[in-house]
Amino acid sequence: MFNDGFVDGLESAAKAVLPDYVYGYFAGIAGGGESVQDATELWNTVRFRPRSFTNYASLQTGTSVLGHAVDTPVLAAPMAQQNAATPLAEVAMARAVRDAGSLLGISTNTSVPFDQIASVGAPWWFQVYVMRDQGLSNALVERAAAAGAKALILTVETTRLTSAGLTIDPHFWPESPSKKRLGNLLGEDLVGLPSDATESSQNLSLDVIEELRDRTGLEVVVKGILRADDARAAVDAGAAGIIVSTHGGRRLGASVSSIAALPAVIQSVGNDCEVYVDSGIRSGVHVAAALALGAQAVFVGRPLMWGLAAAGESGAASVLAHFTQELCETMAGIGAGTISDLTPDLIA
Ligand SMILES: Cc1cc2nc3c(=O)[nH]c(=O)nc-3n(C[C@H](O)[C@H](O)[C@H](O)COP(=O)(O)O)c2cc1C
Structure with a gap:
């Protein structure tokens, strides 16, 4: 099994500095955790069929996402409660990403606040949960x-950390700055609304994709898709991209893993939109596998959170650097000089 100890080391370092309830929330999984267990193991089962006759001067990891140029296909997943990892929270993450x-x-x-994140200068996509009071998510x-x-990332599953228990739900954390969330809603937004107004809506229709696009002029990427038919429906309803994701195994314990769901989604919509993948990606080898299977880029969650908790901005930076370096080494090993050379024939 691939394991260079890098992510495990960061997780141990993060665990040592975080309160138990915060570590528990970051590490948390749904149900019996079958999906999260499978995920990394399945990424580890990918085997490559390396090319022998190649001709490139240097390795290039640059690519684009929705037309935006990036130097690496390793992107940072949206994650709540980063202020519990480090006081600078998303500002530190954004600096590492930039x-x-x-x-x-x-x-x-x-x-x-959004303006503090934006002032860092890293490109960012806003992840939307459509709330029970849709006026709040519109704002x-x-x-x-x-x-x-x-762009917008529309997350289409409602995550509940079911069997993990209430003690790790941030709602039940002791009062502290780390509990703070929804930093872009104003006090007056909530006046007169029921206490569950910010909870995720239980009625999500495909129309919301176009509504969000019309409201903001931004492209909408739909996150949490695990089925070809859902991907097709989302793209037909106007989605510009799909993130195949189990929410890091936090949504449904016995869920199919994202690597197992990816090929059918690519086959269904890969010619019509960009497809990204996350959940369980723990190395640059996994990144190479995801891209060879047809993903445009990958999102990484917990490894970046561990880096952020263990060493702030430099910890998150070390994860992006490590994964990108491993991606380069893998590309060199399989005979892929550029990201577009990562094609399905490389997968055995
Ligand atoms: C602590 C934590 C908080 C998260 N918060 C959100 C969130 O607010 N919105 C969202 O769409 N996904 C959220 N996610 C899911 C991530 O975006 C991503 O799908 C997942 O972490 C990828 O799996 P990985 O952690 O195995 O890399 C969260 C994940 C974690 C670990």
């Missing part, structure tokens, strides 16, 4: 667009 030439997702639940997407978000 310096790596990558791109980051910003969670609906960020505690940091958030408009503010994100005005602050310079380059």
Whole structure:
């Protein structure tokens, strides 16, 4: 099994400095955790069929996502509660991402005002949970667009950390700055609304894709898709991209893993939109596998959170650098000089 100890080392370092309830929330999984267990193991089962006759002067990891040039296909997943990892939260993450030439997702639940994130200068996509009071999520997407978000990520599953228990749900954390979330809603937004107004809506229709696009002028990438038919429906409804994701195994314990779901989604919509993948990606070898299978780029979640918790900006930077370096080594080994050379024939 591939394991150079890098991510495990960061996780141990993060665990040593985080309160138990914060570590528990970051590491948390749904149900019995079958999906999260499978995910990394399945990425580890990919085997390559290397090319022998290649001709390239240097290795290039640059690519583009929705037309935006990035230096690496290793992107930062939107994650809530980054202020519990390090006081600078998404500002630290964005600095690491900017310096790596990558791109980051910003969670609906960020505690940091959009203008502070935007001022770092990293490209960012705003992740939307459609709330029970849709006026609130509308206000958030408009503010994100005005602050310079380059696209929206519409997360289409409602995550519940079911069997992990209430003690790790941030709602039940002790009062502290680390509990703060929804930093871009104003006090007056919530006046007169029921207490569950910010919870995720239970009625999500495909129309929301076009509504969000019309409201902001931004492209919408749909996150959390695991089925070819859902991917097709989302693209037909106007999605510009699909993120195949199990939410890092936090959504459904016995879910299919994202690597197992990826090929059918690529086959269904790969010619019509960009497809990205996340969940369980723990090395640059996994990144090479995802791209060879047809993903345009990958999102990385917990490894970046561990880096952020263990060493702030430089910890997150070390993850992006490590994964990109391993990607380069893998590309050299399999005879792929550029990202576009990562094609399905390389997978055995
Ligand atoms: C602590 C934590 C918080 C997260 N918060 C969000 C969120 O607010 N919105 C969202 O769409 N995904 C969220 N995710 C899921 C990530 O975007 C991503 O899908 C997942 O972490 C990828 O799996 P990995 O952690 O195995 O890399 C969160 C994940 C973690 C670990």
